[in-house]
Every structure is written in structure tokens, then in C-alpha cells.
Amino acid sequence: MKFGSSFTVPAASTTVFDLFLDAPTMRACIPGCEELERTDETHFRGRLVNTIAHVRFNAAFSAEIVGLDAPHEVRAVLQGEDQRLGSSIKVQATLTVQPDGDGSLVTYAMELALWGKLGRLGESIVQRRTVEVERQFVEAFTRACTAGPVELPAPVSVGARGSEGAVSAPPSAPPAPVRSAPERRMSPLRRLLAWFRGRGAR
Amino acid sequence: MTETALREGGEEPAVGARWQRAAARGKVRGTTKYVADLPVPPCAQVAVYRSTRPHARILAVDVTQAAALPGVQAVVTGQDLFALLGERLLTGPAFADQPALAYDRVRYVGEPVAAVLARDLATARAAVDLIAVEYEDLEPVYDVETALKGEFFVHDVLRPSSVFGDLSHLRGKRDTNVCYEYNLRTGDVDAVPTDGVTTVSGEFWSPPVAHVPIELPCTTAWVEDDRLEILTTTQTPSYVRQAVADLLDLPLNKVRVRTSVLGGSFGSKMYDRLEPLAAALAWSQQTAVRLVATREEAFLLTTRHGAGVTSSMSADADGNIVAATADVAYDTGAFADVGPRITAKSGMVAAGPYRVENAWIRSRCIYTNKPSAGPFRGFGVPQVTWSHESLVDELARELGEDPAEFRRRHLLREGDEAPMGTVMHSADFVGCLDAVTDEIGWTTPYEKGEGRWRRGRGVAVGMKAVLTPTIANAVIQLNQDGSATLMISTVDMGQGSDTIMPQIVAEVLHLDEGSVRVVAADTDTTPYDTITAGSRSTYHTGNAVRAAAEKMRDKLVDLAAQRLGVAASDCKVTSGGVMSTTAQETVSISDLMHGHFGARGTTLTAEANFTTSWQPYDHETGRSRQVTEHWFAGAVAVEILVDTMTGRVKVEQLAVAGDVGRAINPTLVEQQLTGAAIMGIGHALFDELVFDQGQIVNGTLLDYQLPSVRDVPAKLTAHVIESAHRTGPFGAKGVGETGILAIAPAIANAVRDAVGVRITRLPLSPERVLEAMTEAGVS
Numbered sequence: 001m002k003f004g005s006s007f008t009v010p011a012a013s014t015t016v017f018d019l020f021l022d023a024p025t026m027r028a029c030i031p032g033c034e035e036l037e038r039t040d041e042t043h044f045r046g047r048l049v050n051t052i053a054h055v056r057f058n059a060a061f062s063a064e065i066v067g068l069d070a071p072h073e074v075r076a077v078l079q080g081e082d083q084r085l086g087s088s089i090k091v092q093a094t095l096t097v098q099p100d101g102d103g104s105l106v107t108y109a110m111e112l113a114l115w116g117k118l119g120r121l122g123e124s125i126v127q128r129r130t131v132e133v134e135r136q137f138v139e140a141f142t143r144a145c146t147a148g149p150v151e152l153p154a155p156v157s158v159g160a161r162g163s164e165g166a167v168s169a170p171p172s173a174p175p176a177p178v179r180s181a182p183e184r185r186m187s188p189l190r191r192l193l194a195w196f197r198g199r200g201a202r
Numbered sequence: 203m204t205e206t207a208l209r210e211g212g213e214e215p216a217v218g219a220r221w222q223r224a225a226a227r228g229k230v231r232g233t234t235k236y237v238a239d240l241p242v243p244p245c246a247q248v249a250v251y252r253s254t255r256p257h258a259r260i261l262a263v264d265v266t267q268a269a270a271l272p273g274v275q276a277v278v279t280g281q282d283l284f285a286l287l288g289e290r291l292l293t294g295p296a297f298a299d300q301p302a303l304a305y306d307r308v309r310y311v312g313e314p315v316a317a318v319l320a321r322d323l324a325t326a327r328a329a330v331d332l333i334a335v336e337y338e339d340l341e342p343v344y345d346v347e348t349a350l351k352g353e354f355f356v357h358d359v360l361r362p363s364s365v366f367g368d369l370s371h372l373r374g375k376r377d378t379n380v381c382y383e384y385n386l387r388t389g390d391v392d393a394v395p396t397d398g399v400t401t402v403s404g405e406f407w408s409p410p411v412a413h414v415p416i417e418l419p420c421t422t423a424w425v426e427d428d429r430l431e432i433l434t435t436t437q438t439p440s441y442v443r444q445a446v447a448d449l450l451d452l453p454l455n456k457v458r459v460r461t462s463v464l465g466g467s468f469g470s471k472m473y474d475r476l477e478p479l480a481a482a483l484a485w486s487q488q489t490a491v492r493l494v495a496t497r498e499e500a501f502l503l504t505t506r507h508g509a510g511v512t513s514s515m516s517a518d519a520d521g522n523i524v525a526a527t528a529d530v531a532y533d534t535g536a537f538a539d540v541g542p543r544i545t546a547k548s549g550m551v552a553a554g555p556y557r558v559e560n561a562w563i564r565s566r567c568i569y570t571n572k573p574s575a576g577p578f579r580g581f582g583v584p585q586v587t588w589s590h591e592s593l594v595d596e597l598a599r600e601l602g603e604d605p606a607e608f609r610r611r612h613l614l615r616e617g618d619e620a621p622m623g624t625v626m627h628s629a630d631f632v633g634c635l636d637a638v639t640d641e642i643g644w645t646t647p648y649e650k651g652e653g654r655w656r657r658g659r660g661v662a663v664g665m666k667a668v669l670t671p672t673i674a675n676a677v678i679q680l681n682q683d684g685s686a687t688l689m690i691s692t693v694d695m696g697q698g699s700d701t702i703m704p705q706i707v708a709e710v711l712h713l714d715e716g717s718v719r720v721v722a723a724d725t726d727t728t729p730y731d732t733i734t735a736g737s738r739s740t741y742h743t744g745n746a747v748r749a750a751a752e753k754m755r756d757k758l759v760d761l762a763a764q765r766l767g768v769a770a771s772d773c774k775v776t777s778g779g780v781m782s783t784t785a786q787e788t789v790s791i792s793d794l795m796h797g798h799f800g801a802r803g804t805t806l807t808a809e810a811n812f813t814t815s816w817q818p819y820d821h822e823t824g825r826s827r828q829v830t831e832h833w834f835a836g837a838v839a840v841e842i843l844v845d846t847m848t849g850r851v852k853v854e855q856l857a858v859a860g861d862v863g864r865a866i867n868p869t870l871v872e873q874q875l876t877g878a879a880i881m882g883i884g885h886a887l888f889d890e891l892v893f894d895q896g897q898i899v900n901g902t903l904l905d906y907q908l909p910s911v912r913d914v915p916a917k918l919t920a921h922v923i924e925s926a927h928r929t930g931p932f933g934a935k936g937v938g939e940t941g942i943l944a945i946a947p948a949i950a951n952a953v954r955d956a957v958g959v960r961i962t963r964l965p966l967s968p969e970r971v972l973e974a975m976t977e978a979g980v981s
Contacts, residue, residue, distance in 0.1 A: 083332075085331075086251070086254060087329070088254040088255060113897070115895075117309065119500065119899060122892075122899045122900060122905055123892075172430060
């Protein structure tokens with residue numbers, strides 16, 4: 001599966017690039033990233049917990065930077081395995097950062113391989129989830145660009161029951177706007193019955 | 203529809219009659235016992251740990267936690283079995299390349315690596331989740347293009363099995379992903395003059411598809427009295443017995459393989475599926491084990507080969523087909539299975555059923571890191587038919603000729619030599635083509651439409667060789683009451699062998715419908731039969747059954763002659779028994795046997811063998827004077843509608859015809875043609891296994907689309923063409939695959955007719971049709 005997109009963030013490209021290589025910031029921004037540490041100049045390791053289509057995966061992973069052209073481009077390979085789920089994941093990612101007015105344009109391309117039970121979910125489901133994860137990442141990363149490097153937050157449980165989109169809350173996350181409860185919609189049959197009752201009442 | 207003449211004395215013959223399908227009532231009422239329903243000893247339930255990598259070296263398998271789970275009886279790894287069995291663990295019909303459990307490398311996502319035996323399935327599955335495997339990734343080969351570059355190899359070395367002796371020259375070959383190559387060289391395509399020649403060409407693709415029979419594969423194996431008993435869903439009990447005996451180094455009489463009627467198969471339940479693993483586990487653990495594939499696992503067991511064909515066809519100024527070329531690449535996945543046979547048998551007909559003087563064909567079987575592809579209804583021929591029937595249609599259009607008439611002019615006739623060097627007999631292509639074009643009114647004008655829906659017609663012809671050489675045996679036990687028991691190892695999986703074989707016996711012995719029963723295949727009691735596949739059983743097993751019945755008839759005649767004191771030549775079997783024309787007396791079978799043996803309930807036995815031979819094709823030219831025992835000829839014509847807004851194709855009418863030599867049971871022949879046509883509609887319009895980096899992403903019935911009743915054309919007619927085969931039982935041949943060969947190109951040719959676009963990749967999904975129309979500027 002190939003994914004790619006771009007977004008702009010309100011920070012200089014050097015700042016953005018440094019944040020991408022900063023493990024605590026990335027841990028806070030990547031949805032479901034419960035652990036992330038940099039073991040040497042080019043290697044990271046961590047744990048990713050997330051839910052796709054009600055399938056919860058919990059995968060230890062390692063990541064290697066296989067190409068670096070600071071502050072423009074970084075290429076990395078991530079591999080992880082959820083033994084209990086009988087699934088493994090491999091991501092080959094390329095990320096570029098370009099100046100864009102006062103901010104930076106971030107472009108990424110990913111080749112994602114999901115093998116095993118998770119892979120059976122199919123591209124359409126994975127793609128839908130990926131779009132959601134990207135949106136959450138961009139929101140969190142934008143906040144991080146504004147606020148600077150992130151201090152290590154306390155782990156937050158991920159993939160709470162019935163909440164597929166739940167992710168680690170970034171430390172500076174503002175409270176989500178509270179929507180008013182939607183008006184309960186009446187079924188077509190009830191509307192028809194109400195209409196007849198109305199006619200009868202007239 | 204065929205009509206059957208009455209026999210002497212007004213008796214209705216059995217051959218040609220529309221006898222009711224055996225076990226039809228049981229299947230409708232749900233009382234038929236399939237393999238999983240039959241009684242077996244208490245068993246350990248088996249769950250399988252499967253690879254999560256497409257290509258990797260196995261560094262370690264940690265089963266400590268799994269083995270400690272309460273209820274787990276044993277955890278067996280590939281390395282355990284390899285330590286016990288060595289390279290005998292590698293099985294397969296063409297190449298010994300398939301381990302029951304991977305022990306050194308995994309070669310596709312989903313390959314079995316370890317098995318858990320537990321008191322119940324839930325425990326076994328829970329234990330599988332506790333198995334940890336450490337891998338070292340190897341470079342994966344996801345497609346044939348990458349495989350042919352020869353940079354990375356799925357197998358280090360080719361290992362031909364002992365089953366197909368003609369592959370032995372490939373033993374030890376290294377550094378290749380091409381496990382087999384067939385070449386056909388007829389005439390010289392390079393020497394064809396180019397002046398006035400019209401050539402069409404294309405790159406065609408048929409994706410891998412899944413068999414999806416309703417019944418899931420199930421194998422139970424146990425040790426009893428120091429021998430191994432296996433009850434399994436298989437089309438090939440004789441093969442399985444030999445394979446398991448080789449695997450465990452046991453004499454054949456220590457392995458018993460039984461099966462029952464199958465709930466569909468289409469090629470998915472043959473050769474090495476669950477049986478080697480079940481046998482190895484039962485024997486190594488000395489316990490009873492039961493493996494039932496889940497639907498998701500069944501998608502991993504075998505598939506139809508995805509195939510690419512780069513091909514061309516040329517005609518001279520007079521419209522004669524002067525040359526055909528085809529470069530065929532079959533993606534066989536991680537294991538060869540029967541891919542080399544498919545590669546050759548389909549490669550030899552890749553020029554089509556036409557008089558072509560110059561042909562160049564290369565057909566290759568190629569390993570990749572995907573689940574293994576194997577036999578599927580049509581045995582690779584639908585993939586090459588997709589190519590040659592699209593090309594010949596386009597060539598006719600280029601020449602301004604009617605596509606049906608153009609074919610009719612060039613189709614092979616009785617006595618013609620086909621491009622691979624074998625002379626045609628009992629393959630009435632023209633009769634099939636005439637039947638389907640007449641049915642849809644090919645020559646009558648029709649409204650194509652100018653609005654959203656456009657109408658089109660298409661036609662295509664298919665050609666396939668029967669599996670040759672093969673061996674069939676039959677044993678008939680005639681009971682003293684005049685009923686008979688037939689022992690054959692042909693497996694009825696819906697094709698109707700349990701109905702037509704009794705008809706053959708009844709025809710010879712003048713028995714009534716329902717008086718002959720077929721014993722389910724059991725290697726302890728039913729005789730050797732090569733395989734139930736490739737539409738071979740009617741001809742091969744049918745001939746063995748006929749010969750056994752004729753031997754039985756001769757025995758009855760001899761008994762009657764002795765009893766009546768007349769010459770055997772004076773006696774003949776009739777519906778009332780054995781009649782002497784001289785004595786004007788008829789003795790019933792019951793009286794005859796009672797008189798001979800002096801007891802009730804006695805039996806008389808006759809047996810026969812039928813073996814075909816062939817002349818192996820020349821390795822350089824691919825030609826043979828007798829490459830097959832007989833041919834299947836079929837044709838399809840369709841009328842379709844294309845929705846120009848969505849690209850959706852709707853098949854309104856479909857006519858399918860097959861030359862069956864002689865229909866033993868016309869109803870079953872029509873059902874075979876019809877069933878194959880509906881399956882073919884799926885392959886044409888939406889059936890497709892989708893892979894992403896070696897992972898099947900639509901391997902569930904939620905995601906995998908199959909034809910439903912809503913996809914069946916409003917009018918679907920099956921036409922039985924009877925061009926009797928000189929050595930067929932009563933002139934009969936098989937029919938299981940004939941109907942599927944030409945469906946996809948007939949529909950694509952109709953799309954071409956309707957909206958003017960030639961699509962070369964299957965399936966013809968709405969997206970693909972719409973995209974082709976957009977590219978061609980069709981509004």
C-alpha cells in the first residue's frame with residue numbers, strides 16, 4: 001500500500017526537521033506511539049498501539065534512518081511485529097521539508113506492508129484509518145511546532161473500548177470543542193405515521 | 203438437447219438418459235455425509251502458526267509459552283518434522299519443494315511454520331498466539347517481472363519429484379525462478395513475408411483467482427493397528443496415499459486414504475493440501491489429529507495461476523492466419539505444485555484452435571513469494587484463451603470481417619493437424635460455434651443503443667487437451683439379487699460421476715436406474731485411479747467401467763450358456779436377464795447366480811484397467827504426434843449491455859456449447875456447461891485475488907466477490923454437441939472445463955462491439971471499463 005500527502009506547519013524548516021528527529025516529540029505526536037527512544041544516531045525503537053476496524057494491534061518496532069539530507073529529506077524503514085495478532089508491519093518512508101512562506105511544507109511518501117491477519121483487512125480500511133491518523137498527527141505536530149520540543153508525557157492508554165480514533169493526547173492539546181447533542185432523527189416510518197396522525201388531528 | 207433411441211425390445215437405454223443425480227435428495231435435505239460429518243476417533247484439534255513474512259530465514263521458533271498452555275498436547279515445528287523426516291518432508295506433484303511446515307525459510311505470508319495439537323480448537327488457537335518466531339528477512343519476489351530479473355530466488359535449487367518423470371532433467375538447476383519452460387516451434391514466424399500482412403498484438407493479463415468451494419478442506423488422520431488412516435477432502439486419494447507413504451517411509455498397505463462426496467472443489471482439493479501435515483503430525487505424535495481449514499486459510503491453500511501473455515496474430519492479404527506468437531508467464535507462487543503441467547498443456551494451445559502454419563510460443567512457470575497456485579478448472583487454458591480469442595477477434599475487425607465467420611473459416615476440422623503436431627479428432631469447433639451463434643441470432647440485426655446503455659455481441663472458441671497419460675481401474679461386484687456395486691476411486695464433487703458411471707454399467711448389463719451404487723473412494727477397497735481432474739474421468743474411468751461391465755457381461759453369458767447348454771455366442775444380456783435365442787429362454791441374473799453358487803447374497807466380480815499413452819513433446823519444438831488422448835472443444839456467444847455512466851457490464855444472454863463426444867447424461871452435461879459459464883462470468887467481470895506485497899488483502903468472503911444469482915444472464919442456454927470419440931465409452935468425453943474456457947474473451951469481445959474499446963486485463967470491472975472508455979474518448 002502506498003500512501004502520500006503533504007501539509008504545512010507554522011515553523012522554519014530547520015525547526016521542523018529537528019522535531020522530526022526528536023524522539024519525545026514524535027512519541028507525543030504519532031497516534032498510538034506508547035514508547036519511542038533513540039538508541040543511536042540512526043536507530044529508534046518503540047511500541048505502537050492502535051486500532052484498525054476494531055482490531056487492536058500492539059507492535060514493538062524498530063526504525064532505521066537509511067538516508068538523511070538535513071534539513072531537507074529523511075528516509076527511514078520501520079519494522080514491527082504483533083506476535084499475538086500474527087501480523088507484522090513494514091514501512092518505508094520518505095519525508096521532505098521545504099520552506100513555504102513563514103512555515104514549511106512537509107511531504108511524505110510511505111510504502112506500507114501489512115502481513116498476516118492485519119493485512120487481510122484490505123487497503124480501503126487501512127487507507128481510511130491512515131487518513132485519520134494523518135489528521136491527528138498533523139494537528140499534534142502543528143502544536144508541537146508552535147510550542148517547541150515536547151517533554152515526555154505520561155503514557156495514555158490507547159484504543160480505548162469502542163473508541164477506534166483514540167490516541168495519546170499531546171501535552172498541549174486544547175480541549176476538544178463540545179458538540180451539542182444532535183437532535184434525535186425520526187425514522188421515515190415514524191415520520192409517515194406522524195404525518196398521518198397530523199392529518200387525523202386536523 | 204440430445205435424444206436417445208430406444209434399444210431392441212423397446213427398452214430405454216441407460217446411456218443418454220437423464221437419470222437423476224445420485225445423492226440429489228440427500229444434498230437438498232442436508233442428510234448427505236461429507237468428510238467432516240463422518241465419524242472419527244477422538245482427535246486432537248490442530249491450529250497452525252503461519253508466517254507473517256513473505257520471504258525470510260527462520261532463525262528461531264519459541265514454543266515455550268504455547269506448550270505450557272493448559273490443554274495443549276503438543277507443539278510441533280517444521281524443524282521438529284525435518285529432524286524426523288529429513289528431505290522427505292518436501293512433497294509436491296512436479297517438484298518436491300513444499301514442506302508440510304516450513305523449517306528453514308518461509309516463502310509466502312501465511313505459510314505454516316508450527317502446529318499446535320490441543321484438546322479443543324480454541325485452546326489450539328490461543329496457543330498459536332503464544333508462538334514467537336524470529337526471522338531474518340530475505341528479499342521478496344512479488345511478481346513474475348521481478349522473478350525473471352534473476353536477482354533473488356525463491357528456491358535455491360530445483361527438485362523434480364518422482365511423480366512426473368519427464369522433469370528429471372531439471373534436477374539440481376540453480377539460480378532461477380523459472381521452474382519449467384515449454385516451447386512450441388511450428389514453421390518459422392520470422393520467415394513470414396510482411397507484405398500485405400495484418401498483425402494485431404497485445405499484452406494480456408488474467409489475475410489469480412480463488413476456487414472457493416462451499417465445503418472447507420478437512421483432514422483427519424490417526425494411527426490404528428500400526429497403520430495410518432486418513433479421512434480427507436481430496437480429489438486424489440491414490441496420489442495422497444503414495445505421497446504420505448513416501449513422506450513417512452511406509453509401505454502402501456500401511457496407509458489408508460478415504461474420502462466422501464465433496465462439496466465442490468474445482469481443483470482446490472488435490473495433490474498436497476492438508477494431508478502431509480496431518481499425516482506427519484498423527485504419525486510423529488502417534489495420536490489422532492483433525493485439521494479443518496478456516497475460510498481465510500482456504501484462500502491460502504491454493505489459487506489459480508495469474509498469467510501474463512504477450513502475443514500477436516497475423517493474417518495475409520487473403521485473410522489467412524499465417525502466424526501466431528505467445529509469450530506466457532504463469533505465476534506459480536512459492537511452490538510449483540502442478541504448474542509445470544499447466545504451463546505445457548496450456549502453452550501448446552496458446553495459438554488457438556486455428557489452422558496456423560507458423561507458431562512461436564514460450565510458456566514459463568515462475569516462482570514468486572505468494573501462496574502456491576495449482577490446478578483450477580481449465581488447467582491454465584482460460585488464461586491463454588483470453589489472449590488468442592481477443593486477438594483473433596481484433597484481427598477479424600482489422601480485416602473488416604465478421605468475427606464469427608472469420609473464426610469459422612479458420613477453425614481446425616477433423617483430421618487437421620493442430621500447431622503442436624497432433625491430429626484433431628472428435629473436436630467439433632464449428633458445430634459449437636454454429637450452435638451458440640444460432641442461439642443468440644448472431645446474423646440478425648440488433649439495436650446497439652445510443653443512450654446510457656450500449657448493446658454488444660461477442661463470441662469466442664476454446665480448446666483444451668485432456669490429461670494424458672493417466673490410469674483408471676474399475677471393479678464391479680454384481681450381487682445375486684441383480685444389483686451392482688461399483689468400486690472406483692473417482693470422487694464425485696458435483697460433476698456427477700456417481701451418476702454416469704452407473705449408467706455405463708447399466709447400459710452394458712441392462713440394469714435399471716438406481717440398481718448400481720458407487721462406493722466412496724477408499725484406497726483399501728477401491729482401485730488405483732490417477733486423479734479426478736482435468737475432465738478426464740468420463741473418458742478414462744468410464745472406459746475402465748465399461749470394460750469391467752463387459753467382462754461381467756461375458757461372465758454372465760458363460761454362466762447362462764453352461765446352465766442352458768447352449769453356445770455362449772447364442773446368449774445375450776437383456777433387461778430380463780440372459781437370453782438364449784436358440785432355447786428361447788431367459789434366465790434372470792438372480793436365478794443365474796443362485797443356481798451357480800447355490801446360495802443367496804453371493805457376488806460375482808469383474809475388474810478392468812484403462813490406461814492411455816502419449817508421445818511426450820519434443821523439448822526443442824514442443825511438438826508431438828499424440829500429445830493427448832482427446833480434445834475438448836467449446837464455444838460461447840453473449841449479448842451484453844454496457845452502462846456508459848458506470849462502466850458496468852451486464853450479460854443479458856449467454857449461449858455455451860461443448861463437444862462431449864456423446865452425452866452419457868445430457869442433464870448433467872448441461873449443468874456442467876452452465877455451472878462453468880457462471881463461474882466464468884465471475885472471472886470475466888469481478889473475480890480477482892488482490893495482493894499487496896505478497897499479502898492477500900481480499901481473502902475473506904466479505905471481500906472476495908463471487909457470482910451470485912443476480913449475475914446469471916436472463917437467458918443462459920447450454921448446447922450439447924456430440925461428435926463421438928472413436929475410443930470414448932459409447933463415444934463420450936468429459937465436459938467439466940469446456941464451458942469456462944471462452945467466457946471471458948466472449949464478454950470482452952462484446953464490450954469491444956458495444957463501446958469500441960479493447961480491454962486486455964481481467965477482470966472487466968466497472969472501473970476498468972470506464973477507464974478504457976475515457977482513454978478512448980468514448981462518451
